[in-house]
Amino acid sequence: MEAIGVLVGGIAHDFNNVLAGITGNTYLAKSEINEHPERLQERLETIEALSFRSAELIKQLLTFSRRDMVDMHPLELTSLIKEAFKLIRSGIPEHININLDYPEEIILVNGDVTQIHQILMNLMNNAKDAVEHVKEPSITVALDVVDVDAAKLVTHPSCQAGKYARMRVEDNNGGIPEEHLQHLFEPFFTTKAEGKGTGLGLSMVFGAVENHHGFIEVTSKKDTGSIFEVYLPMTQTTVVTQQKETTSYHGNGELILIVDDEKALADITAQLVEKMGYHVLIAHDGLEAIEVFKAHQAAIRGILMDVIMPKCGGVEAADRIRKHAPDIGIIFATGYDQLKVTHEHIVNPSDAVLTKPYNVEALAKAISHIIDS
Ligand SMILES: Nc1ncnc2c1ncn2[C@@H]1O[C@H](COP(=O)(O)OP(=O)(O)OP(=O)(O)O)[C@@H](O)[C@H]1O
Ligand SMILES: [Mg+2]
Structure with a gap:
């Protein structure tokens, strides 16, 4: 039961984050109507995409209540991350320098779109909070492909050797105190002020990564910052890309x-x-x-x-x-x-x-x- 509470809490938590993105963009759109009307289109598109994202979260909540959990299928990770990155970025203050690096090659994983989105959203939001008071705040998200061998898996015995997609979120906050490191993924562990953090973000991430048969690692360096690396096993299956519909459907006064x-x-x-x-x-x-x-x-x-x-x-x-x-x-x-x-x-x-x-x-x-x- 506790696990359910944590999961539901986590989804509610992410839902709030998405809503914050919607209200934030709405606020900005309203304030820009006169001065920057050219930005409205993009704001509205972001609001639309975030609204569908919240619908996905609700769907996940309902799926969970039916116990069939997640909808795993082969996904092209690069385009998914690019799209998610764009959405999440719209909720991060502009003075924070944010970059996304990704390779040209096609990266296929067997995954659940909503959960991968949640992973990235939580890591990026944590990085955003972490660099709040840093002088030249910067966050880098990077995607690449790595060979994971048995030696690396000593600490992740339930995972299998092979090619993994690695998603890295790095910030320059000056690192995480040693005594916090071992508690990061515990539900309700937070160092944030009351009302600011629930401490569910990383436990949600952990659960989502496990669902994907992957693993997560944290490196913290005092003089630089924290690096969260999510490893997701790659798959060979080809993706059935949905052909974008070219037909447009229109009525005739019916x-x-x-x-x-x-x-x-x-x-x-x-x-x-x-x-x-x-x-x-x-x-x-x-x-x-x-x-x-x-x-x-x-x-x-x-x-x-x-x-x-x-x-x-x-x-x-x-x-x-x-x-x-x-x-x-x-x-x-x-x-x-x-x-x-x-x-x-x-x-x-x-x-x-x-x-x-x-x-x-x-x-x-x-x-x-x-x-x-
Ligand atoms: N990038 C980071 N840099 C420094 N500390 C971090 C970072 N990411 C997480 N932490 C630490 O881990 C704690 C737990 O993170 P988690 O995402 O689970 O909860 P939270 O961020 O506190 O709350 P919420 O996710 O609800 O906003 C944070 O309170 C923070 O102390
Ligand atoms: Mg968090």
Whole structure:
């Protein structure tokens, strides 16, 4: 049980960090509207990416509650680290000099995207805190490939010799006191002020590295700083890169019914869908959805249906609507925890399931799918 508490605490902790990135970028965007409008695009993109990142953390929390834990598959580490680095960096003050070094070669590991992101985020945030009062603060993140032999593994007996990806986060804080070194990875060990640190960051990192069958080492030098090195075993499997979609999906004024009890979400979704070229109607619960549908049955071409709603949930509303219109295509919108339930209820091949928060491209594709079929 304690382990669960630590893990949940760790995810909550990372969630807060991501939120700090979102609120920080929002604050900056607001203050830059007049003076630096050219920076807005990038700020908004960062906010968007961080929002999806928090959705991933929630997903992980839910996966954990179901015990199937992590989603390991072959990943190209360099591009993942580059992307994560960019996001995390946006939350670090500009006076800190930050660099990323990476090799040209392709580095494949069997890993979980969210956990690797969490590893880097925690190490970089710790380095940021560590250099807070340093004169010329600097953080270097470096990625490379190393051969790990049996000699090195004496201290990591559960790991296997072979090629490892090494991710290094180095700062110039002047080192970690000897007496702290052995406690770093213990849950709740922190030297930070109350409210500033929970002491869960590195225990989270440790757990994530173990899940990847890797190991972590810390070197601290008084005159320079601390180096955290994460070793992840490489894999030979080829990555199935997802082809970036080139098709763009666009409507021609077809009428879509959007059902969500969360008013703000229904409104923003309606605006997105209108922007894609559709007309929209909105309903805020299952019963209202049935009524609106009946009133506009001839014109409605598809429904975007929230699953969990008061009064009458999405699955039941869909069943009742289908009594009038068996062929209507429905997109079920759901949180990750309800995904399985929702899939069991899909009765029509023309249906689709989307998880919230919506990825706009996926939403456009799903709408186009239910209209075409
Ligand atoms: N790069 C670093 N330089 C110096 N000390 C470090 C560094 N990274 C970690 N530490 C020490 O290890 C302690 C534990 O780190 P950990 O990330 O687990 O928790 P935290 O950073 O204190 O809290 P939180 O992660 O919740 O912000 C820190 O309080 C700090 O004393
Ligand atoms: Mg920390």
